[in-house]
Amino acid sequence: MRGGLPHALLFHGRPGIGKLHLAEVLAQSLLCENRLHTGLACGACPACGWFAAGNHPDYRLVQPEALAPDDMDAGAGETDAEDKKKSSKQIKIEQIRALGDFLNVGAHRGGNRVVLIHPAESMNPGSANALLKSLEEPSSGLIFLLVSHQPRRLLATVRSRCHALPLALPPRDVSLRWLQGQGGAATAAGLAFAGNAPLEAALLQDEEADTRRRLFDLLGQASTSALSLADYCQRLPPGPVVDWMLKWTYDLIALASSGKARYNVDREKALNQLVRTMPTLKLLRFYSALASMKAISEHPLNARLFFDDLFIAYKEIV
Numbered sequence: 294m295r296g297g298l299p300h301a302l303l304f305h306g307r308p309g310i311g312k313l314h315l316a317e318v319l320a321q322s323l324l325c326e327n328r329l330h331t332g333l334a335c336g337a338c339p340a341c342g343w344f345a346a347g348n349h350p351d352y353r354l355v356q357p358e359a360l361a362p363d364d365m366d367a368g369a370g371e372t373d374a375e376d377k378k379k380s381s382k383q384i385k386i387e388q389i390r391a392l393g394d395f396l397n398v399g400a401h402r403g404g405n406r407v408v409l410i411h412p413a414e415s416m417n418p419g420s421a422n423a424l425l426k427s428l429e430e431p432s433s434g435l436i437f438l439l440v441s442h443q444p445r446r447l448l449a450t451v452r453s454r455c456h457a458l459p460l461a462l463p464p465r466d467v468s469l470r471w472l473q474g475q476g477g478a479a480t481a482a483g484l485a486f487a488g489n490a491p492l493e494a495a496l497l498q499d500e501e502a503d504t505r506r507r508l509f510d511l512l513g514q515a516s517t518s519a520l521s522l523a524d525y526c527q528r529l530p531p532g533p534v535v536d537w538m539l540k541w542t543y544d545l546i547a548l549a550s551s552g553k554a555r556y557n558v559d560r561e562k563a564l565n566q567l568v569r570t571m572p573t574l575k576l577l578r579f580y581s582a583l584a585s586m587k588a589i590s591e592h593p594l595n596a597r598l599f600f601d602d603l604f605i606a607y608k609e610i611v
C-alpha cells in the first residue's frame with residue numbers, strides 16, 4: 294500500500310533546506326486518493342483537501358508545542374507561561390502515547406496512515422522509547438516520517454529502525470531561483486548569509502532583515518562603541534543576536550585567513566577594514582566565547598548585562 298516505501302523514513306540535513314516541506318509533500322502524496330502519474334498528490338481529491346486544511350483523519354503531525362500554532366489562553370500567569378515555554382520545546386511522552394488509537398485502529402479512508410515527527414531530536418528519552426515500540430512492529434499501511442536537523446541526537450535504536458535519507462543543500466543557483474520565485478527581495482547576499490539554505494534565507498528576509506542589517510551597519514563602523522551596540526540590541530532576543538555575531542566574527546576570521554567572507558558577502562569591504570586592527574588569535578578567542586554565550590542566550594538573567602558583556606568583549610579585540 295505504501296508503494297514499496299520502508300515503514301519509517303528519516304529525513305536529515307541542516308536546518309533551512311526544506312526537509313519538513315519534503316516530508317509533508319510525501320505525506321500528502323501517500324494519502325492522496327487520486328495520485329498523479331508523477332507520484333505527487335493531485336491537490337484536488339477530498340484527501341488532499343483535508344490534508345491542506347490540517348485535518349486528514351489518517352495523518353498526525355507530532356511536534357513540540359512551541360512549534361504548534363499559538364492557541365494558548367491569554368489569561369495564564371507569568372510562571373505558567375514560563376513553564377510552558379520550557380517544556381514545550383520537547384516532544385513529550387504524552388504526545389507519543391496520544392497516537393495510541395491512531396496507530397492501532399485501521400485507516401479511516403482505507404489507505405495509508407502517516408505520522409510525521411518534527412524535529413525528531415526533540416523527543417525526550419521517554420518519548421523516543423514510547424515511539425520505539427511502534428517502530429519495531431510495523432503495521433500495514435502505516436508510515437513514519439521523521440525529520441531531523443541533528444540525527445546524532447536521536448536514540449540509536451530509533452535511528453537504526455528508520456531508513457535514513459540525508460538531504461544536502463540544493464545548488465546555489467537553484468536556491469536563488471526558488472527564492473526569487475517566492476516574490477521576496479531575494480539576493481545572492483541574503484542566501485549566503487543563510488549559509489546557502491534557501492528556506493532559512495526566505496525566513497531571514499521576512500522577519501529580521503532590517504534589524505540585522507542595521508546592526509551590521511553599526512558593527513561596520515569602527516567608531517561605534519560597545520555601549521551603542523548594546524543599546525541597539527537591548528530590546529532584541531539575545532539568541533538571534535548571538536547567531537549574527539557568530540557569523541560576523543566567522544567572516545572576520547575567514548577574511549583574515551582566506552581573504553573571503555562566507556556569510557556577509559556584501560560587506561567584505563567594511564569587514565576588511567576592521568580585520569586589519571583585529572589580531573586573529575583574539576578573534577578566535579571571541580568566537581569561542583560567543584559559542585559559550587550561545588548556550589545561555591535563550592534565557593539570560595539580564596538581557597542588558599548580557600549585551601554589555603558581549604559587546605565589551607567584542608570591542609576588546611581591537
Ligand SMILES: [Zn+2]
Pocket residue numbers: 324325326327328334335336337338339340341
Ligand atoms: Zn489528492
